[in-house]
Amino acid sequence: MAQQSTLARFFSGIPQKRKFDSQSESKVKYEQKRKPRVFIESWKKEFDGIEDSPNGMICSFCTKFPLLADKTSSLFTGNTGYRIDSVRSHFSSEKHEQCSKANYAAQRRENEEHFEGPIDVAIRKISEKNSKLLVYMFNTAYCVMKEELPFTLYPTMLKLQVKNGSDLSRLKSYQTDKACARFAPFIADAIRDPIKEKIENxxxxxxxxxxxxxxxxxxxxxxxxxxxxxxxxxxxxxxxxxxxxxxxxxxxxxxxxxxxxxxxxxxxxxxxxxxxxxxxxxxxxxxxxxxxxxxxxxxxxxxxCVAHRLELSILNAIKTNPMLVTVQDMLKKIYKHYHYSPKALRELRAIAESLDEKSVKPTNLGGTRWVPHISAAIKCLLKNYVVILSHFEHVSSQGRATPEVVGRATFLSKKMKDYKVLTFMFFIDDLLKIVSILSLQFQKDGATCLDFLDSPQTATMHLVQLRQAPGTKLQELLDNIEHRDNNAFYKDNKLSSYAQFNYGPFQAIIDVVVDKVSGRLENPNDPTKAIL
Structure with a gap:
């Protein structure tokens, strides 16, 4: 019946009723009611080079290099649809990538100093939070390099920071030792570039x-x-x-x-x-x-180098002094005794604890500079005098160690209680204090020729003053020596070779030092003085 009605309508010329297209009508209504599409300013941050123009949104990179661009792209002629899909499609195209590289090269040629490279663009796109985390990682990598630590410690240091509450675990790709190695050239450039600029200017x-x-x-x-x-x-x-x-x-x-x-x-x-x-x-x-x-x-x-010349002058002045040779030999033996024997060092610390004293491991004489090393070795020995002497006397009296160790302990304990050796060490401590201050003046950053003239004069005045009377350390020793039953004691230790104090030999050493220092530093042919 329905088919007959339809055929009748067809042959009679009466138009058939069309089915209602609800989807098409809703689309039309949407287009009529929707707000006009506009350019979104935030797209500029996400898509570098996109701009709005009277003809619609365009890609400034592609319009700048038409020979490389895809001229059929709507973002080359002007897109008025303002759809994000069109933008993403264009910016992922190969033609746009070529135009982007050409624009980067052009910017670099125009201004070598003020252009934004690929790394800068990438960093700018990283969120602010991730940027801060990246700064923390760079600082950690710098610490590893500054302290001369192996790169393999870098991940461990990051884990420690995470444990302390940091959110560094967000950037997983930068937590390996290889990442630390990749940071190294950028950190080096950041340090080197300002120096290059200063040298250039x-x-x-x-x-x-x-x-x-x-x-x-x-x-x-x-x-x-x-x-x-x-x-x-x-x-x-x-x-x-x-x-x-x-x-x-x-x-x-x-x-x-x-x-x-x-x-x-x-x-x-x-x-x-x-x-x-x-x-x-x-x-x-x-x-x-x-x-x-x-x-x-x-x-x-x-x-x-004036610091090197000072070192040579002091060495030439006192290196042949018999007492200095004895003191150096004693200091070397003390250092080796504790450096190569953990047991001896453990016993030294135990004795220091029982005496309620602080124990410092004796230092070595070797090193680039002779003056600071021998000065440090003497200071360490004098500071730990009671503890070290007590240990050597304990080793020599017990006799449990090897004959070589017992013999060394006996020899060193006798030397440490020798009045002449003891006074010489305190005197050298006073003398090298003046020399060390002068050496540090020569070595400090920013020292000028005027410092080279003034500092030796000040040191010479202090040496002349030391020649007039014993220095602070030597005078302290003399004041602390006690006399009992015609014997001299220092910190309850009986001193051997005791005699009436005679400052004459020490004054002679000071005279030689002043002469040698003057000869090295006050040479009239010195080019440093010639310009002044």
Whole structure:
């Protein structure tokens, strides 16, 4: 019946009723009622290069490089639909990627100093919270490198921070030792770049260099630069440069390579001075690093390190003194006795605890600088005098150790109770205190030629004052010596070789020291004084 009705309508020419399209009608109604689409400003942060224009939203990178762009893309001609899907499709296309790279290269050529590279863009897109966490990780990596720790400790340090409440576990990809290694060049650049800029902008500079050995036991040259920064002299570390050869040409090549690596090809034109130790390869008159630094530039001033010269003058003044030889031998034996025997060190600490004293492990005499090492060794011995002497007397009286150890303990205990040895150590402590202060003045950053003139004069005045009367330490010893039954005791220990105190031999040592220091530091031909 329904089919007949339909056929009748067809042959009679009466139009058939169409079914109602509810989906199409709802779509039409939506388009009529919806608000007009507009450009979303937040898209600029997410999609670098997108902009709004009178023709609709466009990609500024693609319109800037039409030869590389996809001209059929709606974001090249202007998209008025303002749909996020269109934006994502365009920015994931290969043509847009090529335009983006071209724009990056153009920005770099226009301004080398103020352009935003891929790393900067990536960091800018990281959330503020993650940026802070990344800063914490960089600081942790810097601590690892600054303290010369292995990279494998970096993950452990991060775990400790997480345990203390930090949220570093969010960035899992940066928690390995390999991540720490990846941070290293960026941290180095952050430290090196300001130095490069200062060297590039300075008008004059000086070079300080010395031989060294790195952790791989390779011979290297350590290089510093001194220049004026805001009117004040400052020292900057350039680096450790490998030496192909240890002769003058090899050292000069290492210096030149290190300076060039900082982007300072014209450093030699700014050079006004050089400083090093007294090795002939550095400051020889005919064929040395100094002659190469001053080649064609006679105004370049090459100086033998004043701290090194002071060290040599003191060593030359007292190194042959018989009493100093005895004291040095005694200090070496004491150091070896405790350094190579954990049992001896444990017994020393036990005795210190029973005497209610603090125990400090004796130090070694070896090292780059002789003065501070022997001074530290003497101070340590005098500070632990009662504890160390009690231990040696205990070892020698018990006789349980090997004959060699008993013999050493007996020898050292006798020397420590020798009046002449004891007074000499206290005197040397006073003497080296003055010398150490002078040495530190020479070594401090920013020291100038005026400091070089003033500091020795002040030290000489203190030495003259020490010559007039015993110093603080020696006088303290003399005041604490007790006399009982025609014997002398220091801290209840009977002293041998006791005699009436005679300051004459110590005054003679001071005279030799003053003469040697003056000869080394007050040479009229010294180039440092010549410029003043």
């Amino acid at each position: 300075c008008k004059a500079l000086s070079i300080m260099y010395d031989g060294a050995t790195d952790v791989s036991i390779s011979e290297v040259e350590i290089i510093y630069v001194r220049l004026l920064d805001d009117g004040n002299p400052k020292d900057f570390f350039i680096g450790l440069q490998d030496l192909e050869h240890a002769h003058a040409d090899g050292v000069f090549t290492a210096i030149d390579t290190a300076m060039n690596s900082h982007g300072n090809d014209n450093w030699k034109a700014k050079l006004v001075g050089g400083g090093s130790d007294g090795a002939s390869v550095n400051i020889g008159r005919n064929n040395s690093v100094a002659t190469r630094l001053s080649a064609g530039q006679p105004y370049v001033l090459n100086v033998h």
